[in-house]
Structure formats: structure tokens, C-alpha cells
Amino acid sequence: MAKSTFKGGVHPPYCKYTTGKGIEKLPVPATLYVPLSQHTGKPAKPLVKRGDEVKKGQKIADADGYISACIHAPTSGKVRTIIDHPHPVLLMSDFAIVIEPDGKDEWFEEPLERVNWQESSPEEIVNAVKEAGVVGLGGAAFPTHVKISPPKDKSIDTVIINGAECEPFLTADDRILQERAKDVLWGAFLIKRAVGASRVFIAVEDNKPLAIGKVSDVIKEFPSFELKVVKTKYPEGAEKQLIKALTDREVPRGGLPMDVNCLVQNVQTAVAIYEAVRFGKPLIERVLTLSGDGARGAGNYLVRIGTRFLDVVEMTGDMSDDVIKVINGGPMMGISQYTLEVPVIKGTSGILLFTQKTARRFEEYTCIRCSKCVDVCPMGLLPLMLVDYIKAGRFTEAKEKYGLSDCMECGCCAFVCPSKINHVQWVKFGKQELRRSS
Amino acid sequence: MNTIIISLLLTLALGLLSGLFLMISFKKFYVQEDPRVEMLLEALPGANCGACGYSGCVGYAEALAGGKETNAAKCGPGGQEVADKVAHIIGLDTVSIVKRVAKVMCNGTKENAVRRSDYDGVKSCRVADFTLKGDRGCVYGCLGFGDCVNVCQFGAMFMGDDGLPHIINEKCTACGKCVEACPHDLIELVPLDRKVFVFCKNLDRGPVAKSYCKVACIGCGLCVKQAPEGAMKLEKNLVIIVDAEKVDEVADKVVGVCPTKAIALDEKFAEVKTV
Numbered sequence: 001m002a003k004s005t006f007k008g009g010v011h012p013p014y015c016k017y018t019t020g021k022g023i024e025k026l027p028v029p030a031t032l033y034v035p036l037s038q039h040t041g042k043p044a045k046p047l048v049k050r051g052d053e054v055k056k057g058q059k060i061a062d063a064d065g066y067i068s069a070c071i072h073a074p075t076s077g078k079v080r081t082i083i084d085h086p087h088p089v090l091l092m093s094d095f096a097i098v099i100e101p102d103g104k105d106e107w108f109e110e111p112l113e114r115v116n117w118q119e120s121s122p123e124e125i126v127n128a129v130k131e132a133g134v135v136g137l138g139g140a141a142f143p144t145h146v147k148i149s150p151p152k153d154k155s156i157d158t159v160i161i162n163g164a165e166c167e168p169f170l171t172a173d174d175r176i177l178q179e180r181a182k183d184v185l186w187g188a189f190l191i192k193r194a195v196g197a198s199r200v201f202i203a204v205e206d207n208k209p210l211a212i213g214k215v216s217d218v219i220k221e222f223p224s225f226e227l228k229v230v231k232t233k234y235p236e237g238a239e240k241q242l243i244k245a246l247t248d249r250e251v252p253r254g255g256l257p258m259d260v261n262c263l264v265q266n267v268q269t270a271v272a273i274y275e276a277v278r279f280g281k282p283l284i285e286r287v288l289t290l291s292g293d294g295a296r297g298a299g300n301y302l303v304r305i306g307t308r309f310l311d312v313v314e315m316t317g318d319m320s321d322d323v324i325k326v327i328n329g330g331p332m333m334g335i336s337q338y339t340l341e342v343p344v345i346k347g348t349s350g351i352l353l354f355t356q357k358t359a360r361r362f363e364e365y366t367c368i369r370c371s372k373c374v375d376v377c378p379m380g381l382l383p384l385m386l387v388d389y390i391k392a393g394r395f396t397e398a399k400e401k402y403g404l405s406d407c408m409e410c411g412c413c414a415f416v417c418p419s420k421i422n423h424v425q426w427v428k429f430g431k432q433e434l435r436r437s438s
Numbered sequence: 439m440n441t442i443i444i445s446l447l448l449t450l451a452l453g454l455l456s457g458l459f460l461m462i463s464f465k466k467f468y469v470q471e472d473p474r475v476e477m478l479l480e481a482l483p484g485a486n487c488g489a490c491g492y493s494g495c496v497g498y499a500e501a502l503a504g505g506k507e508t509n510a511a512k513c514g515p516g517g518q519e520v521a522d523k524v525a526h527i528i529g530l531d532t533v534s535i536v537k538r539v540a541k542v543m544c545n546g547t548k549e550n551a552v553r554r555s556d557y558d559g560v561k562s563c564r565v566a567d568f569t570l571k572g573d574r575g576c577v578y579g580c581l582g583f584g585d586c587v588n589v590c591q592f593g594a595m596f597m598g599d600d601g602l603p604h605i606i607n608e609k610c611t612a613c614g615k616c617v618e619a620c621p622h623d624l625i626e627l628v629p630l631d632r633k634v635f636v637f638c639k640n641l642d643r644g645p646v647a648k649s650y651c652k653v654a655c656i657g658c659g660l661c662v663k664q665a666p667e668g669a670m671k672l673e674k675n676l677v678i679i680v681d682a683e684k685v686d687e688v689a690d691k692v693v694g695v696c697p698t699k700a701i702a703l704d705e706k707f708a709e710v711k712t713v
Contacts, residue, residue: 091570324556338555338570361558422560429565 004245005231008378010412012234012332014207018171018291021299023179026315028075028101032306033085033343034060035096039135040142041067046097052079055108057282060097069143070133072282074304077101088328088342089335096343099306111279125194125277132276133283138162138237138266139329141347144273147263148194154258156195158247161188163204163211163267164230164237167330169291170350173267175300176287177204177211180271181218187270189222190277195263200225201246207232234332235410239264241378253406283346290316294323294353303344309351310340325359327352332411362420373413373423379406383413383423390430395437404430472503474527481523482513487591489514489613502528511535515611536629538612540605544624545637545653546579547600552650567621575650578639580624586616633686634679634693638700641674648698655700664691677701
């Protein structure tokens with residue numbers, strides 16, 4: 001099998017220590033904080049108020065507009081209040097529905113197998129996905145129902161199921177492929193049906209032999225499905241890079257994968273779609289990886305949305321005392337947290353706890369123009385110029401001349417920089433200033 | 439020999455022609471320039487700092503000469519001396535200007551303000567503010583990375599050991615660059631002779647504010663009662679000085695009642711070290 005890849009990228013230490021750890025289900029914590037903004041797009045509108053009784057899987061917040069997603073109660077209980085709570089990715093606090101579980105964990109509607117679910121029409125699939133509040137579980141959390149209903153003038157011929165999981169430490173997708181390969185493929189089957197594609201690629205990096213073995217076993221039952229082993233390199237799992245590696249098509253600047261007739265979905269999203277269509281089960285839990293040298297109970301866990309990081313850490317056997325850095329997501333693109341109060345949201349692919357030993361701090365020096373960042377940039381940008389322009393406050397020029405908006409913040413530049421410049425933070429800042437000025 | 443004469447004549451003719459051309463164009467395209475602009479430029483300090491609100495000294499001089507600007511006292515670095523000269527040149531009445539200086543309205547030193555996290559990113563106030571509003575518990579206070587110090591052209595600011603920027607009043611020209619640079623709008627230009635200030639911009643409720651800063655304004659309103667009617671007011675858990683002169687008259691009383699010393703006399707800062 002030829003291993004395809006893209007230009008640029010880096011090889012961070014992969015540290016996939018938890019590949020061998022099976023997915024464990026965590027109990028429901030004492031309190032759940034379910035943020036209203038768990039997806040790209042407008043925050044959901046709450047449907048419940050203080051004191052309401054909710055059942056597991058009941059819709060507690062409705063999608064506000066097209067690019068938005070609804071949110072369901074992760075367990076049964078009482079709504080204590082709706083408060084401003086620290087948010088793991090928004091860089092500020094945001095509204096969250098606080099639910100006190102009653103311990104019964106009763107379903108609002110028991111997920112039952114639907115008849116003839118394999119023959120669902122595209123509309124039915126999109127609708128089921130929308131009602132289940134499924135969003136991209138790879139991290140960006142883009143509402144899935146939008147992704148799988150492309151506009152009329154765009155046709156999709158290739159569906160790519162993204163199991164590359166190039167972020168170091170994270171093994172959640174890897175475990176999903178090992179344990180639920182068939183569900184992933186059924187999910188892919190439904191996506192293919194929804195968009196009318198002709199072929200499906202399952203992309204896995206070559207450092208996950210167990211997952212590859214498992215997928216190649218079950219893939220025979222699905223015609224027009226193909227397992228593609230890609231080279232282990234960061235960021236192989238980035239949408240545009242994966243499309244380039246598998247189909248040799250290049251997504252145009254500012255464009256979407258559908259512009260080159262592709263659709264990329266994460267493996268966990270595929271499972272969520274499968275569950276939504278087959279059983280009508282809403283997205284109320286997800287698999288995440290707890291890892292890092294500060295985590296005593298490192299492993300892969302099935303966690304209810306809204307569980308605080310603190311609860312996850314406590315339920316898995318605490319952390320060592322010298323943890324100085326907590327990251328939501330992977331070490332390359334994840335966001336460090338200032339409190340363990342933040343809840344797990346739909347896009348939380350991992351919780352990493354690092355001690356003094358691994359989370360080293362560096363002083364930022366001046367750029368020495370070595371252009372290492374240019375060599376590794378998978379988007380073909382000039383990170384050094386971007387940072388220069390942003391520092392000077394010339395945001396529009398940075399966008400027009402150097403493609404500020406094209407940066408996907410993968411962090412390869414910051415990873416290789418000998419001067420330890422925080423390119424990604426500068427770029428994020430620049431993008432925000434750009435939004436504010438327009 | 440002939441060649442020499444021809445070339446000489448030719449050069450002469452060319453010289454005459456171009457001279458004539460220059461003379462005509464000089465007469466034809468003559469721009470009436472206000473001689474006062476030149477005089478004003480000589481009077482102005484030439485710092486091009488922009489404190490006057492124009493792009494530089496030339497802009498201000500032209501506006502003054504053109505009659506668009508009638509305030510002769512806009513030059514911060516120049517002070518009284520330049521204002522007098524400018525007024526004299528333009529023929530405006532002399533105005534006495536009160537020297538203004540920049541002042542940081544936060545006393546969240548390393549000791550006073552609690553940190554909630556260990557920030558490890560770009561050392562810039564604006565970037566830190568965008569990233570979770572910085573590392574201190576108080577999201578209204580000084581971030582302490584010195585964006586204001588970096589933009590000061592006059593060397594009038596420095597970062598103190600206490601983690602706050604300090605202003606050297608003698609050097610400050612009230613150009614306002616630091617005011618713009620501060621993402622939390624903590625710096626204000628105030629008359630040098632003002633005495634009492636509220637060194638806090640915190641809008642959180644009292645107990646919350648107190649939990650992360652020893653010198654936060656907790657909005658108790660004790661000082662408002664001490665001051666004359668309408669001189670101070672409480673707004674969003676924060677005391678605001680409305681009439682500085684009236685408050686200055688009862689300075690000791692107002693400062694004395696503050697339980698957190700958020701409202702204080704400026705002298706407290708005047709004694710602060712130089713670099």
C-alpha cells in the first residue's frame with residue numbers, strides 16, 4: 001500500500017501511550033455544566049429554565065439559525081441555574097446550563113432501533129443528525145448537518161473518514177477504530193448515502209497498526225470502501241492536508257472541501273451519525289483521552305458532555321501534585337486552561353495534564369529569519385511575515401498579502417521555531433483584530 | 439576651435455532657455471505660503487508626537503495658520519512656553535495651560551492583585567487581554583506587560599518592580615500614546631495638581647473584587663457620602679469622581695474612609711522610585 005502525504009508538516013514525539021487502554025465509561029458526576037456554545041456558529045438557545053426537571057437525552061437548547069446545533073441533557077435531573085462559567089475553548093467564560101443529576105439516568109426517549117434505517121433517505125439522515133445535535137468531534141465542532149447537506153451546485157464524490165489522529169498523546173479515535181470499526185463504517189455508509197458519494201476512504205496513520213488491522217477485517221463487507229494508510233506526520237489529519245494526500249486535489253484558497261468534491265468526517269462523528277440515524281440517540285457523551293505525565297489514570301474514557309475536567313481527573317484516580325499545565329485537546333492545537341472547572345464539551349478530544357518536567361517554558365526571542373517555519377507550513381504560508389505584520393498592527397495587509405485567514409493554527413511553525421516565537425497566539429490575535437475591524 | 443564655440447553657444451542657449459522656463463513657471467505657479475507656518479514650526483518642539491491631534495507639528499502649524507484650529511495650547515510637550523509663542527504668532531489670546539500627565543488607574547501590584555493562572559504566552563498586554571483577559575484574577579486591571587511603556591516616545595514610563603507601569607511626571611508630555619495602547623483603558627490624562635484618584639476600574643461586586651485584589655474598589659459608597667453632593671457617584675460597583683475640584687477640597691476625609699484604599703492621594707505614587 002502506498003503511503004500518501006502532503007508537503008510540509010513536522011514530526012513531534014507522538015507519545016501515544018494510551019493506545020492499549022480500552023474505552024472506559026465514567027460515571028455521571030455530581031454536577032454537570034453544559035455550555036450553550038459547543039460548536040462553531042451561533043450559541044444554542046436554552047429551552048429550559050431554573051428548576052425544570054430534565055430527562056436524559058431531552059433537548060435543553062435549540063439550534064439558533066442554520067449554522068448552530070442543539071444540545072441535549074446528558075443525564076436526568078434538575079436544572080439548577082444557567083450561569084456564566086469558564087469555557088474550554090472560547091478564551092472567556094460563557095453561559096452554561098447547570099444540571100444536578102438525580103442519579104436515575106432515565107431516558108427521555110429510549111433509543112430504539114429504527115426500522116429500515118439502512119434505507120433512510122438523505123433528508124431523513126440529515127434531519128436525524130440535526131436533531132441529535134451532532135457536530136464534528138475532531139475538535140473544531142462544526143455542525144455536521146450543515147456539512148452533510150451540500151448546496152445543490154456542489155456534488156460530492158468522495159467521503160473521507162478521518163482516523164489519522166495526528167495530534168500527539170490522543171488515542172480516542174484510535175480506540176474507536178479498534179473497538180467500534182463496524183459502527184464507524186456504518187456511519188460512513190450513512191454519510192455516503194446522505195451526500196450521494198461514490199467512494200469512501202478510511203484514512204488511518206501508519207502508527208496505528210491495531211486500528212488498521214481491525215478496519216481491514218470489517219471493510220470487506222462494504223463495497224466501494226477503501227482503507228487508506230497515510231504517513232505518520234503532523235498535521236496529517238487536517239482536512240485540507242488529508243484531501244491532498246488521498247486524492248491529490250487541492251482545496252482552493254478560502255474554499256471548502258466540497259469545492260473539490262470531498263467531504264471529511266472524523267471517526268467519532270461517523271459513530272455519532274450512525275447512532276443518531278439507527279437509534280435516534282442524541283450526542284450526550286464522547287470518548288476522550290486523558291494523558292500526559294501528570295495524569296495518574298491515563299486512558300480513554302467515555303465521558304458525559306458537561307463533566308468538569310476536575311471530575312474527570314478525580315474519577316480516574318487524581319493527578320500528581322506538580323501539574324502546571326492543563327490542555328483541552330492535543331498539545332499542538334489544544335488550548336491551555338487556567339482552571340479545572342471547565343467542562344468537557346462536544347469538541348473535547350483530550351485532556352492533557354503536564355508537570356514541570358514536560359511543560360517547559362521558553363522565553364520569546366527575536367526572529368532570526370531562519371525560515372524553518374516556512375519549510376514546515378502545510379498551508380504554504382510565511383509565518384514569520386504574518387507575525388511581523390500582526391506585531392505592527394497591519395492586519396488587513398497580513399490578510400491580503402500573506403493569507404492570515406488561510407492559517408489553520410496547526411502550530412508547526414511555533415513547534416520548529418528556534419526563537420520560540422508564539423506564532424499561533426499572534427495569528428489568533430491578528431484574526432480577532434481583523435474580525436473586530438471589519 | 440569651431441567645435442568649442444558651437445558647443446559653448448549651445449550650452450549658453452540651453453541655459454538661457456531653461457532659465458527662462460524656470461522663471462515663467464515660478465511666476466505662474468507661485469504658491470502663496472503663509473510665513474507664519476515657518477515661524478510656528480520654529481516655535482513648536484518638533485517632536486511629531488501627535489498629542490495635538492494632528493499628524494505632526496506641520497499639521498498643527500498649518501491648521502493654526504489656516505484658521506482651522508483656534509486653540510494655541512494643544513502642544514503637550516511644549517507646555518506654557520510654546521503655547522505663549524504660538525498665541526503670539528497667530529495673534530490669539532494667551533491661555534494658561536495646566537500641565538497634564540498620564541496616570542495609571544490601577545494599583546494591582548504583584549502584592550495586591552492575586553494571579554489566577556501562570557501565563558506563558560506572548561508578552562504583550564493586547565495579546566494577553568485577548569487570551570482569557572490575562573493572568574490576574576481581576577480582568578479590569580493592569581496586565582503588566584508594558585505595552586504603554588513600549589509606545590512612550592519620551593522615556594517617561596518604566597515598569598516598576600511592583601509589576602505596574604510608572605510615569606515620570608517631569609518627562610510626560612500628555613501625548614496620549616499610552617492611553618491608546620492600554621487594552622483596559624486604565625491610563626488617563628489628568629491635571630498635575632489633582633490630588634485624589636480612584637485607582638481602580640473594577641466592575642465586579644465587592645466580595646468578588648476583594649477575593650482577588652486587596653486594593654479594589656468594592657463599591658461601598660462610603661466616600662460618596664463624605665464628598666459634596668454630586669461630586670462623586672457610584673456606577674456598576676465603582677466610584678467615579680465627577681467633580682475633581684470639589685473632591686480635592688475634602689481629600690483627607692474621602693481618602694480616610696476607604697476600607698481598601700482604592701481611593702487614594704496621588705502622593706502615594708509620587709514617592710515611587712525612578713529607574
